[in-house]
Amino acid sequence: MIFTELLNQLNIPYKTEGHHHCRPGWVQIDCPFCGKDSRKWHMGYSIQNHFFNCWRCGSHSAIDTLMELTSLSYRECNKLLSQIDNSYLIKEKIFKPKGKVIIPKGVRDLLPAHKKYLRQRGFNPDLIAELWGIKGIGISSKLNWRIFIPIFYQNKIVSWTTRSISNHRNVTRYINASKKEESIPHKSLLYGEQYAQHSIVITEGPFDVWRIGPGAVATLGLNYSQAQLSKIIQYPIRAICFDNQPVAQKKAKELLDNLSVFPGESYNIVLDSKDAAEASKREIERIRYKFLNP
Secondary structure, three states: OOHHHHHHHOOOOOEOOOOOOOOOOEEEEOOOOOOOOOOOOOEEEEOOOOOEEEOOOEEEOHHHHHHHHHOOOHHHHHHHHHOOOOOOOOOOOOOOOOOOOOOOOOEEOOOHHHHHHHHHOOOOHHHHHHHHOOEEEOOOOOOOOEEEEEEEEOOEEEEEEEEEOOOOOOOOOEEEOOHHHOOOOHHHOOEOHHHOOOEEEEEOOHHHHHHHOEOEEEOOOOOOOHHHHHHHOOOOEEEEOOOOOHHHHHHHHHHHHHHOOOOOEEEEOOOOOOOHHHOOHHHHHHHHHHHHOO
């Protein structure tokens, strides 16, 4: 069954052409969250990527949208969505680097200040540098006293991010490569994917990945892109491990809903700690034992 057949079955009006909101590859419906029965067709369903996005109120998970449209239960909506033919969904996109990665000036081996910061956060600086290729930036005009974190694709650095070692509240914690400084957009990749195998644990940032170890990946921020989603669904087992704060858990539930209609197993981990980077050794061992051990 294709998506428009499901809409016909549920008597939900839709448009695929003849309206200024219609685009190739999308099915437009009235947004049940901000424009029910308005006939303005603000909400679009991506045929290729299987997600909803409203011109006015943004993205929504497929299950939440169908529940709002039909008043059916979570289980009923999940069953309906699982019947949609996913054979046309895009496979993982193979990226061809464009341009050249520009490494910031001043990147060098970790200095004592960087190592001290990492030790204070419970990391072994030498091990992290060896495994993840991190380096340090000292005095710099734009990236003063930061940890340089390279992002790899097919064993080559294609982008990067940096983390300040200052705890001053007015300092921006993460500064990423600009579009001109990366050969592949960092938000189209999963940080740490070079070590991923059969299963992955999805986190928000590099420090979370380092704490959990190989097999963990990061979306480089709480929001994930459709390119990152298309990568995540390639893994048979995926466990979401976002911060335990309400905003992050709401986003984790959204991601879990989006993943639930694809083949494979999806889980959500709710940590006892604030985030994976601050999790106890025992909690990390439980995560690795359940999701990443062969």
